[in-house]
Amino acid sequence: xxxxxxxxxSFEFKPDDFLMAENHSIGIDRVYPAQSYWKDVLSSxxxxxxxxxxxxxxxxxxxxxxxxxxxxxxxxxxxxxxxQNLAPRVPVLEKxxxxxxxxxxxxxxxxxxxxxxxxxxxTTGLEKTYYWFGTDVLGRDMxxxxxxxxxxxxxxxxxxxxxxxxxxxxYGLISGYFGGAVDNAMQRFAEILxxxxxxVIVTLLMLVLKPGLATITLALAITGWIGMNRVARxxxxxxKEQEFIxxxxxxxxxxFYLIFKEILPNIFGQLIxxxxxxxxxxxxxxxxxxxxxxxxxxxxxxxxxxxxxxFKSFTTHPFMIISPVVVLAVIMLSFNMLADxxxxxxxPKMKEM
Amino acid sequence: xxxxxxxxxxxxxxxxxxxxxILFLMLELMPGSPFNDEKLTQSQVALLNAxxxxxxxxxxxxxxxxxxxxxxxxxVSYTISKNTSITTLLSTRLPISIRIGGQAVLMGTVVGLIxxxxxxxxxxxxxxxxxxxxxxxxxxxxxxxxxLGLSYTLGYQxxxxxxxYQQQEAVKSSVLPxxxxxxxxxxxxxRFTRTEMLEVLGSDYMLLAESxxxxxxxxxxxxxxxxxxxxxxxxxxxxxxxxxxxxxxxEKIFSIPGxxxxxxxxxxxxxxxxxxxxxxxxxxxxxxxxxxVDILYGLIDPRIRLAKEDDYEQS
Numbered sequence: 001x002x003x004x005x006x007x008x009x010s011f012e013f014k015p016d017d018f019l020m021a022e023n024h025s026i027g028i029d030r031v032y033p034a035q036s037y038w039k040d041v042l043s044s045x046x047x048x049x050x051x052x053x054x055x056x057x058x059x060x061x062x063x064x065x066x067x068x069x070x071x072x073x074x075x076x077x078x079x080x081x082x083x084q085n086l087a088p089r090v091p092v093l094e095k096x097x098x099x100x101x102x103x104x105x106x107x108x109x110x111x112x113x114x115x116x117x118x119x120x121x122x123t124t125g126l127e128k129t130y131y132w133f134g135t136d137v138l139g140r141d142m143x144x145x146x147x148x149x150x151x152x153x154x155x156x157x158x159x160x161x162x163x164x165x166x167x168x169x170x171y172g173l174i175s176g177y178f179g180g181a182v183d184n185a186m187q188r189f190a191e192i193l194x195x196x197x198x199x200v201i202v203t204l205l206m207l208v209l210k211p212g213l214a215t216i217t218l219a220l221a222i223t224g225w226i227g228m229n230r231v232a233r234x235x236x237x238x239x240k241e242q243e244f245i246x247x248x249x250x251x252x253x254x255x256f257y258l259i260f261k262e263i264l265p266n267i268f269g270q271l272i273x274x275x276x277x278x279x280x281x282x283x284x285x286x287x288x289x290x291x292x293x294x295x296x297x298x299x300x301x302x303x304x305x306x307x308x309x310x311f312k313s314f315t316t317h318p319f320m321i322i323s324p325v326v327v328l329a330v331i332m333l334s335f336n337m338l339a340d341x342x343x344x345x346x347x348p349k350m351k352e353m
Numbered sequence: 354x355x356x357x358x359x360x361x362x363x364x365x366x367x368x369x370x371x372x373x374x375i376l377f378l379m380l381e382l383m384p385g386s387p388f389n390d391e392k393l394t395q396s397q398v399a400l401l402n403a404x405x406x407x408x409x410x411x412x413x414x415x416x417x418x419x420x421x422x423x424x425x426x427x428x429v430s431y432t433i434s435k436n437t438s439i440t441t442l443l444s445t446r447l448p449i450s451i452r453i454g455g456q457a458v459l460m461g462t463v464v465g466l467i468x469x470x471x472x473x474x475x476x477x478x479x480x481x482x483x484x485x486x487x488x489x490x491x492x493x494x495x496x497x498x499x500x501l502g503l504s505y506t507l508g509y510q511x512x513x514x515x516x517x518y519q520q521q522e523a524v525k526s527s528v529l530p531x532x533x534x535x536x537x538x539x540x541x542x543x544r545f546t547r548t549e550m551l552e553v554l555g556s557d558y559m560l561l562a563e564s565x566x567x568x569x570x571x572x573x574x575x576x577x578x579x580x581x582x583x584x585x586x587x588x589x590x591x592x593x594x595x596x597x598x599x600x601x602x603x604e605k606i607f608s609i610p611g612x613x614x615x616x617x618x619x620x621x622x623x624x625x626x627x628x629x630x631x632x633x634x635x636x637x638x639x640x641x642x643x644x645x646v647d648i649l650y651g652l653i654d655p656r657i658r659l660a661k662e663d664d665y666e667q668s
Contacts, residue, residue, distance in 0.1 A: 192364065195369075199598050208379070280492075293620065311501065329494055
């Protein structure tokens with residue numbers, strides 16, 4: 001010890017021995033005004049640009065699906081054979097050289113640009129005719145048909161949400177709430193149904209019933225609810241042991257009051273997200289069925305059957321396939337972005353599913 | 354673990370049996386009989402019925418049916434190619450579909466992992482945004498949109514790849530179908546890898562590994578990606594479904610002689626026997642893959658296995 005005292009050990013501090021903590025790690029309390037749950041959800045939803053864009057796109061598509069088929073004089077099933085395979089022509093845009101009714105065709109001698117609306121050598125009778133998205137092989141207006149098809153896709157979206165909300169939700173809630181043998185039986189049934197590919201269920205249904213909107217709706221109703229059932233059940237299992245349920249039960253609340261008035265409002269956010277995610281899936285299934293020829297019967301059109309029809313002539317007239325593909329892509333994209341945004345808004349902790 | 358596997362296998366077997374029952378009932382309830390020649394007398398029909406075991410009770414016939422289906426005796430095709438046994442029809446088509454599906458899974462997973470890694474390592478940069486855009490597009494667009502786009506540009510305009518499948522050029526002509534099928538897998542895997550990697554990179558053990566001075570690649574691949582991989586296994590089963598439905602359309606677009614295009618043709622020409630057989634094969638493959646994924650998942654991560662066992666005991 002003594003030796004230590006004799007030696008004077010001196011420390012010298014350099015300027016960079018101690019660093020100031022970085023600004024962001026210094027905790028500064030900020031006070032936020034209290035916000036109600038739904039207000040909070042709304043504000044964080046509006047901050048998400050993708051979700052807001054998706055929402056606006058969906059509103060626009062819905063508007064076009066309602067009003068689009070009446071915007072020009074054509075109907076979706078009126079065939080004008082003389083006007084078949086006409087390229088798109090739009091009044092203002094044609095002056096800029098795009099969508100002016102001309103299309104480039106490759107022939108054996110090379111590429112030729114043809115405009116069947118205007119011909120300098122003769123009158124075609126189509127100088128005053130405008131098909132905004134062109135016509136199909138039977139001379140039907142693609143614009144009207146595309147938005148008639150959009151109606152079907154939106155109807156499918158509605159069916160998906162209804163199936164989820166009515167059947168899947170109740171199934172999961174009841175199964176999770178009662179537990180025990182009820183839950184076991186209900187979940188094993190769902191599991192077995194889930195083990196059969198949707199593709200197989202739909203194909204078999206088509207054998208028994210006629211292809212058409214009703215069959216597609218039925219197929220979606222049979223398979224669409226299983227995912228929602230799982231989410232609802234998992235959420236109920238989390239909540240049902242909590243004190244507020246016990247309190248309500250002590251006050252004499254019955255099972256169904258507890259399920260639908262106490263538990264349901266608490267998990268509604270998650271359920272909305274789940275049903276939003278099932279919309280693109282359902283639209284996808286319909287478009288796929290239509291593509292392999294199991295869609296709505298002609299002359300009705302869905303986006304899938306329009307794509308399927310246009311595919312047959314798509315190397316010669318590629319414009320026919322563009323409008324239904326673009327609308328389908330916009331619908332799918334915007335529902336996906338909306339669902340993503342809603343998930344972040346309702347539950348920031350919830351991870352990608 | 355054993356308990357878990359046994360339960361999974363039981364459920365899968367039950368599902369397969371339910372499917373067989375549905376298919377059998379559909380065949381039973383269809384009007385008509387195999388012996389509808391007017392020249393046959395009552396006793397001859399009875400003899401024929403006895404010969405093919407059709408006079409037995411329903412239950413025995415169902416057992417026979419299950420035995421036939423499981424041993425690969427599917428009967429003959431009615432309309433597509435008359436009286437050819439379906440087993441011969443399948444023998445050339447099944448390998449093609451499985452090869453293209455396998456290629457798509459492989460390509461989708463590898464590309465998806467790489468994209469997800471790039472996005473996670475360059476979080477909040479232009480690369481990250483680009484990957485997110487790709488994955489949102491891949492999830493949102495049906496595979497036939499990609500198939501049509503690719504076959505129009507690379508196939509029709511640039512003529513790099515054949516527009517339709519050619520048996521002689523099996524490799525070259527399977528490029529476009531594989532890419533269009535893989536897009537959904539790429540998108541989903543990239544999305545999951547990105548989220549999982551971001552979480553893993555922010556964890557304490559990564560900080561520890563970094564402060565121990567591990568080289569960067571080792572840090573990311575051995576310590577990071579390995580842990581991020583586990584949840585990605587969960588998305589494999591849904592991806593198989595999307596591949597199955599996708600293959601129908603993509604095989605039709607590129608006219609690939611696989612089982613997907615066979616099913617489409619069978620549906621359009623009402624070839625009942627072929628549809629039933631393919632429904633069985635699709636279901637069997639699907640159930641097998643789901644079972645494999647579930648067991649694999651339990652083996653990889655004991656936490657999940659325990660949680661699932663708990664789940665089973667609770668329910």
